[in-house]
Amino acid sequence: MKFLANLLDKARPTFQKGGSLSALKPLFDAIDAFMFNPLTQSKLAPHARDPLDVKRYMSMVIIALIPCTMASFYFFGWRMLPMIMVSYMAGGAVEVAFAVIRKEEINEGFLVTGLLFPLILPPGLPLWMVAVGVMFGVLVGKEIFGGTGRNLFNPALVGRCFLLLSYGGEMGGAWIEPGGGWFGRLGQYAETSVDAVSQATPLYDAAAEIPKFAPLSDLFYGNVLGCAGETSALALILGGVLLLIFGVASWRTVIPLLVGFGVMTVVLVGGDMQLVVWHYLAGGLLLGAFFMATDPVSSPMTNGGKFVYGALIGIATALIRLKTPLFEGMMFAILTGNMFAPIIDEVFIAMHVRGLRNEK
Amino acid sequence: MKPRGGYNVNLIGGPSGVVEKLSPPEKLCIPLHSRHLKFSELRVADGDSVSSGQTLAVDPEAFSVPLLAPCGGTAGLSRLDGHIVIENLNCPPDPAPDPELPTHVPYDSGQAAEKRRKLLELGAWQFVSNARTHQVADPDGTPSAVIVSTVHLEPFVARGSAICTGSINELVRGLEHLQSLLEYQAIHLVLPNVKLELAQDIQKTIRGHAWLKLSEVPLQMRYPFDNQTLLARHLGLFTEGDETVWFIPAAGVIAFDRALTLNRPCTSRIISLAGPVVKDPLHLEVPVGYPIDKIIAGRLTQDDNVRVVNGGILTGTQITEDQAGIDTECSGLTVLETPTVREMFGWLRLGCDRRSFSKCFTSTLKKAFGENLSTSLRGERRPCVACGQCVTVCPAGIMPNAIHKYLFSDELEQAQRLRTDLCAECGLCSYICPSKIDLYDELVRAKVRIAEELGPPAEEPEEQAAQENQEEDVA
Numbered sequence: 001m002k003f004l005a006n007l008l009d010k011a012r013p014t015f016q017k018g019g020s021l022s023a024l025k026p027l028f029d030a031i032d033a034f035m036f037n038p039l040t041q042s043k044l045a046p047h048a049r050d051p052l053d054v055k056r057y058m059s060m061v062i063i064a065l066i067p068c069t070m071a072s073f074y075f076f077g078w079r080m081l082p083m084i085m086v087s088y089m090a091g092g093a094v095e096v097a098f099a100v101i102r103k104e105e106i107n108e109g110f111l112v113t114g115l116l117f118p119l120i121l122p123p124g125l126p127l128w129m130v131a132v133g134v135m136f137g138v139l140v141g142k143e144i145f146g147g148t149g150r151n152l153f154n155p156a157l158v159g160r161c162f163l164l165l166s167y168g169g170e171m172g173g174a175w176i177e178p179g180g181g182w183f184g185r186l187g188q189y190a191e192t193s194v195d196a197v198s199q200a201t202p203l204y205d206a207a208a209e210i211p212k213f214a215p216l217s218d219l220f221y222g223n224v225l226g227c228a229g230e231t232s233a234l235a236l237i238l239g240g241v242l243l244l245i246f247g248v249a250s251w252r253t254v255i256p257l258l259v260g261f262g263v264m265t266v267v268l269v270g271g272d273m274q275l276v277v278w279h280y281l282a283g284g285l286l287l288g289a290f291f292m293a294t295d296p297v298s299s300p301m302t303n304g305g306k307f308v309y310g311a312l313i314g315i316a317t318a319l320i321r322l323k324t325p326l327f328e329g330m331m332f333a334i335l336t337g338n339m340f341a342p343i344i345d346e347v348f349i350a351m352h353v354r355g356l357r358n359e360k
Numbered sequence: 361m362k363p364r365g366g367y368n369v370n371l372i373g374g375p376s377g378v379v380e381k382l383s384p385p386e387k388l389c390i391p392l393h394s395r396h397l398k399f400s401e402l403r404v405a406d407g408d409s410v411s412s413g414q415t416l417a418v419d420p421e422a423f424s425v426p427l428l429a430p431c432g433g434t435a436g437l438s439r440l441d442g443h444i445v446i447e448n449l450n451c452p453p454d455p456a457p458d459p460e461l462p463t464h465v466p467y468d469s470g471q472a473a474e475k476r477r478k479l480l481e482l483g484a485w486q487f488v489s490n491a492r493t494h495q496v497a498d499p500d501g502t503p504s505a506v507i508v509s510t511v512h513l514e515p516f517v518a519r520g521s522a523i524c525t526g527s528i529n530e531l532v533r534g535l536e537h538l539q540s541l542l543e544y545q546a547i548h549l550v551l552p553n554v555k556l557e558l559a560q561d562i563q564k565t566i567r568g569h570a571w572l573k574l575s576e577v578p579l580q581m582r583y584p585f586d587n588q589t590l591l592a593r594h595l596g597l598f599t600e601g602d603e604t605v606w607f608i609p610a611a612g613v614i615a616f617d618r619a620l621t622l623n624r625p626c627t628s629r630i631i632s633l634a635g636p637v638v639k640d641p642l643h644l645e646v647p648v649g650y651p652i653d654k655i656i657a658g659r660l661t662q663d664d665n666v667r668v669v670n671g672g673i674l675t676g677t678q679i680t681e682d683q684a685g686i687d688t689e690c691s692g693l694t695v696l697e698t699p700t701v702r703e704m705f706g707w708l709r710l711g712c713d714r715r716s717f718s719k720c721f722t723s724t725l726k727k728a729f730g731e732n733l734s735t736s737l738r739g740e741r742r743p744c745v746a747c748g749q750c751v752t753v754c755p756a757g758i759m760p761n762a763i764h765k766y767l768f769s770d771e772l773e774q775a776q777r778l779r780t781d782l783c784a785e786c787g788l789c790s791y792i793c794p795s796k797i798d799l800y801d802e803l804v805r806a807k808v809r810i811a812e813e814l815g816p817p818a819e820e821p822e823e824q825a826a827q828e829n830q831e832e833d834v835a
């Protein structure tokens with residue numbers, strides 16, 4: 001430990017102002033602060049502060065993503081590893097580049113995007129596409145708005161949307177048959193060319209009106225074709241509930257979303273309860289509901305706004321899934337929700353202000 | 361308005377109930393300004409010899425509240441910037457309390473003006489503040505209600521119990537004097553809602569007395585519900601928007617008694633000396649101007665790497681070289697450690713020992729416990745991640761994050777529309793913000809700017825109607 005600290009101390013002057021690598025200061029600072037708590041002090045009152053910081057806040061999301069990341073390794077093999085690494089590296093490069101240009105700190109929000117992104121991709125996608133997608137997502141979804149905290153859209157979804165629109169064919173043909181048994185595909189590296197199947201995902205068949213394609217239990221455990229981290233409802237619910245307990249995801253978004261989706265689905269498909277449950281478990285709904293829609297930056301900041309926003313996304317998802325030729329509705333629904341978030345906030349802030357008018 | 365938000369920061373090293381009276385120092389260094397007062401009009405010259413209780417300076421902006429000499433001696437004006445130094449001290453000890461003094465004073469409202477003048481001259485009036493602005497109240501004004509509080513919750517300022525214990529008779533007499541200044545207005549006496557001997561003693565002494573019109577307010581012991589603005593709001597005393605509510609802490613009521621019953625100047629304060637690095641945290645009775653280095657000498661567990669805060673950790677101000685002695689508004693000194701050790705992978709730890717407002721640490725599973733907080737920021741400054749914690753914790757019911765967003769883009773009108781003026785200045789939003797944004801400081805500054813640059817909000821009916829229309833359109 002001492003050795004590491006000394007090493008960092010020794011390297012520091014190189015990255016300070018006037019040092020030969022001063023341009024890379026944000027990178028050095030990020031690594032430095034990642035390893036050791038900085039000694040920064042409060043300058044103004046309050047003189048002491050709560051232990052929660054953005055690093056911790058974001059790592060709670062990573063912890064909650066562990067179950068479904070593990071599930072993706074189990075079902076689709078350790079091809080997930082390079083996917084995640086490529087996503088981190090390519091996205092990280094954009095993040096660092098912008099931090100250097102803007103002379104700002106590197107933001108931890110990227111740690112979440114980097115992991116979430118591969119989880120919403122077909123597991124057999126070529127790695128270069130993962131790289132292109134995440135770079136586009138971070139660049140267009142976040143950096144051009146000014147970085148984490150100022151972005152309008154969820155960067156991971158922007159990246160995926162981009163891939164879907166530009167490389168729709170590849171996206172639709174990169175599924176991997178999930179592994180089973182004790183070890184799933186844990187020992188294998190599924191090669192796209194060999195293992196990829198371009199057959200229907202569960203939701204695709206839903207659109208083709210063969211809804212009972214996959215048995216409910218398979219959907220629940222995740223033993224179906226689909227995006228890497230989206231298949232296992234069990235893992236997603238586990239992580240999602242954790243995230244709700246940590247208070248990082250707001251139940252004010254999740255619950256209206258799930259209820260809105262359920263109600264709309266019942267309205268559209270009739271009383272077939274099994275089908276409704278099937279729709280809950282299939283596709284990106286749960287991952288979107290717990291991890292994407294709840295992204296605090298791109299959702300409304302008012303509590304009431306979160307309700308409306310959640311319900312809006314839920315209803316829109318059901319509508320897109322059942323009433324349009326698109327078979328997956330979550331992504332577009334959330335992006336639409338993101339777009340409306342500031343307007344929803346405006347309304348609820350106006351209501352909030354009105355609620356305060358009697359306080360003099 | 362119902363109480364909402366709030367949070368108790370549990371810091372170890374709370375002051376015990378002991379009140380130690382310090383012996384007179386060699387010299388006094390009396391600061392010429394404190395949080396709300398600026399004694400800019402000097403009444404003595406350099407080298408003058410002054411007597412105990414003499415007016416050294418007054419604050420012309422605050423109804424000429426005087427700065428009184430706690431002891432006689434030679435005044436030095438140029439010895440120390442911003443201070444009056446008194447040397448060759450001659451401090452007459454307070455005579456022992458007269459056992460003959462009655463517990464109650466007769467009701468006499470005839471001399472209200474005379475009494476107010478006396479309170480001002482003897483230094484007791486500076487305790488009376490306007491609950492809306494926290495500034496000294498107008499001694500000639502008429503309040504619509506008065507709040508007297510025996511509860512101080514911020515870690516760590518002098519506790520109400522330490523101030524009142526042993527002075528219950530003084531407190532009750534002070535309340536009676538206060539009542540005689542008023543006409544019909546109610547006095548709201550704020551007591552802790554937990555069963556405390558002190559509260560019961562006060563109640564007993566008061567109940568024996570018929571003409572004192574008090575309404576007792578049991579207070580939920582959660583910071584910052586003891587805040588004067590919030591108290592006035594919770595009690596429903598602000599409904600018109602132009603009422604004046606007086607707020608007087610227990611120490612002020614005791615000062616009333618000292619000034620009006622004993623005719624003595626109020627020049628000493630009971631302060632706390634507390635915090636994680638104080639050996640035996642306690643209360644101290646000190647004259648104003650007592651040198652701070654003398655107070656803390658030998659009482660800390662470490663001499664280096666400490667920060668001394670004037671007041672509590674949430675709203676106090678750091679004591680720097682600019683302040684050498686206790687000021688006239690000081691309610692406590694809190695001493696914190698400054699961090700020196702960098703913890704490896706600190707953000708990855710489970711956090712059993714880190715108490716947090718959020719639920720992101722395993723300490724959530726434990727009962728509340730005291731923590732050794734240092735002055736560490738515990739994280740790095742980041743843009744707002746919209747976690748919403750500041751909205752949850754804010755006792756004033758405003759949205760610090762939304763206001764921050766507008767202030768960031770310098771839209772002062774929007775900040776005004778979001779009711780920055782309601783901020784009770786408790787500091788909790790800054791305390792809990794994971795992005796370490798100095799919301800409290802921003803809001804306090806914005807409040808001042810709004811009052812100066814924009815004046816009172818324009819509340820035109822058309823505007824409201826337009827707003828409503830707009831809302832409907834959007835919905």
Ligand code: SF4
Pocket residue numbers: 753754755756757758760782783784785786787788789790799800803
């Ligand atoms: S906005 Fe004001 S009242 Fe609300 S938490 Fe912050 S300092 Fe306290």
Ligand code: SF4
Pocket residue numbers: 743744745746747748749750751760761764789792793794795796797799
């Ligand atoms: S606590 Fe800080 S990060 Fe969270 S919403 Fe408020 S300002 Fe933003």
